[in-house]
Amino acid sequence: MKTIVRTRRDFLRMMGTGMLSVSTGMALRSSAASPGKRPNILLILTDQQSGTMLSCTGNKWVKTPAMDSLMKKGMRFERAYATNPVCVPSRFSLMTGFYPSSVGLRKNGNSEEAQRFVSRALGNVFQRAGYETVYGGKVHLPGVMGKITNCGFRNLTGDQRDGLADACVQFLKGKHDRPFLLVASFINPHDICYQAIQAHSGSRRTASRAIEVMREAERMPDGISRETFFAKHCPPLPVNFEPPDHEPEAIKIFIKSRSFKQYVRENWTDEDWRLHRWTYARLTERVDRQVGRVLDALRQAGLEDDTVVVFTSDHGDMDSSHRMEHKSVAYEESAGISLMVQYPPVTKSGYVDREHLVSNGLDLFPTLCDLAGIGSGADLPGLSLKPLLGGNPAAAWRKYLMIEGEVSRAITDGRYKYTLFDVAGPEEMLCDMANDPGEMKNLAGSPEHNKILRRLRKALAAEAKKHGVKIQLPGN
Numbered sequence: 001m002k003t004i005v006r007t008r009r010d011f012l013r014m015m016g017t018g019m020l021s022v023s024t025g026m027a028l029r030s031s032a033a034s035p036g037k038r039p040n041i042l043l044i045l046t047d048q049q050s051g052t053m054l055s056c057t058g059n060k061w062v063k064t065p066a067m068d069s070l071m072k073k074g075m076r077f078e079r080a081y082a083t084n085p086v087c088v089p090s091r092f093s094l095m096t097g098f099y100p101s102s103v104g105l106r107k108n109g110n111s112e113e114a115q116r117f118v119s120r121a122l123g124n125v126f127q128r129a130g131y132e133t134v135y136g137g138k139v140h141l142p143g144v145m146g147k148i149t150n151c152g153f154r155n156l157t158g159d160q161r162d163g164l165a166d167a168c169v170q171f172l173k174g175k176h177d178r179p180f181l182l183v184a185s186f187i188n189p190h191d192i193c194y195q196a197i198q199a200h201s202g203s204r205r206t207a208s209r210a211i212e213v214m215r216e217a218e219r220m221p222d223g224i225s226r227e228t229f230f231a232k233h234c235p236p237l238p239v240n241f242e243p244p245d246h247e248p249e250a251i252k253i254f255i256k257s258r259s260f261k262q263y264v265r266e267n268w269t270d271e272d273w274r275l276h277r278w279t280y281a282r283l284t285e286r287v288d289r290q291v292g293r294v295l296d297a298l299r300q301a302g303l304e305d306d307t308v309v310v311f312t313s314d315h316g317d318m319d320s321s322h323r324m325e326h327k328s329v330a331y332e333e334s335a336g337i338s339l340m341v342q343y344p345p346v347t348k349s350g351y352v353d354r355e356h357l358v359s360n361g362l363d364l365f366p367t368l369c370d371l372a373g374i375g376s377g378a379d380l381p382g383l384s385l386k387p388l389l390g391g392n393p394a395a396a397w398r399k400y401l402m403i404e405g406e407v408s409r410a411i412t413d414g415r416y417k418y419t420l421f422d423v424a425g426p427e428e429m430l431c432d433m434a435n436d437p438g439e440m441k442n443l444a445g446s447p448e449h450n451k452i453l454r455r456l457r458k459a460l461a462a463e464a465k466k467h468g469v470k471i472q473l474p475g476n
Helices: 065-071 087-096 112-120 122-128 161-171 190-201 209-218 225-232 248-255 259-267 268-301 360-372 447-466
Strands: 040-046 076-077 132-137 154-157 178-184 307-313 339-342 351-353 401-404 410-412 417-422 427-432
Touching: 040 268, 040 360, 065 268, 065 307, 065 339, 087 360, 112 122, 112 360, 122 132, 122 178, 122 360, 132 161, 132 401, 154 161, 161 178, 161 268, 161 410, 190 209, 190 259, 190 268, 225 268, 248 259, 248 417, 259 401, 268 307, 307 360, 307 427, 401 447, 417 447, 427 447
Parallel strands: 040 178, 040 307, 076 351, 132 154, 132 178
Antiparallel strands: 076 339, 307 339, 401 410, 410 417, 417 427
16 A cells, blocks of 8 residues: 655544444453563553654644654554544444443443453453453443452552552563563543633532643743743644534534534634643653553563563543534544553564554454464454564555544545434545544545545445444435
8 A cells, every 4th residue: 555645744544443243152262371471561551642742743832752662672553543432332342352332331321231252352362371461550440340459450549640650560560470461551641621621611619630630731831931831832723723614513412412523613812722732742742751661661570572562542632623622523523542562572673664454452452362372353343453563564454443432433445434323314525534633524425536535335235344334424
């Protein structure tokens, strides 16, 4: 596939692949251990970190030395997406390898159907294969999966910030008689959510630690005037700050569904939006320091070369694009996520894969099984990333990737993204991501793009059918 030149690094990312029917008895089978020592696995999750919120992506408004350090012996996937850009659905996928629609999830909420996936959850699969399975931090999973021990993990700590880093450091420094799977699930930069909520409510209460952390990140540097701060230190508005041409009615309905979203879109000044971007960057730097402590402990314990380290996030944040904050929509800033893998025996140091469409929710599960020598899980809809970790093209890879969401489903082929909205009747959006990475121009009504529109409609219908999802295309 020809690499597409993007006009702004703030836009990149794309979608997922299949789903087969599942029954309670379809738990992944574990094969005998592969020859040689099985690797440890350290899965580091952040919450609400867009794929471009790393300084190694060229973002000069944020400094993430700890996360960037994974590139020394590892690699990064630039076209990586969440299956659904909001917490519970995305985390369900990360824990099971399936689209969240398989248990009826399109937004945060509960699902009794999640019970069917408990026995095949990530921790249970690796525990049966002989791994020590440990989980610390944010869980936010549906139904019975919300108790992390049901998913096969020992609960290391419920703390989601500095206490989680402390607990991970202690664990890594301890004695390990068998390989481990450690999940470190940090909350930030998710605290950015509170800025718009507070602005709307007018509340300045300090009832929760989350609010305190967000306020600390809000503060301007000492000794710098307001004029200098905005001129030299505060991120500018993104090039796609305004809503796109012919913005779908479904997006407007989605914004109105939560009053604070509508409030900030209508009332925030340019400076307010820029301050939001400033705070988002500072919260990202805060979690980078916490991640750094965990990575330092891994190296100091002499475990780095024997451990698969995966760094990713459950979803991104709109970060003022289209006058929006929060997540849940299929725009690049929300659906695109960070994904880096470090495993010195396999990964190509410093390599950036800009070609392959990757879904963290679908692909991480089979990848970890593959690297650990555990049964590959032929019934999983995702693909193992192992063939790509050395910087080589895969013999066969997905042509399309689907993203689910609260008000839409989207599909991309790497050049074009087609989104079908289903809240206000079927609405369509087609964007040329090579020439319009900010998704500002809707080409769905363009006669010269009609052939592309029909091709992607057909591709979305095929992907949805493959994963048991019913959709209503225009005219059907």
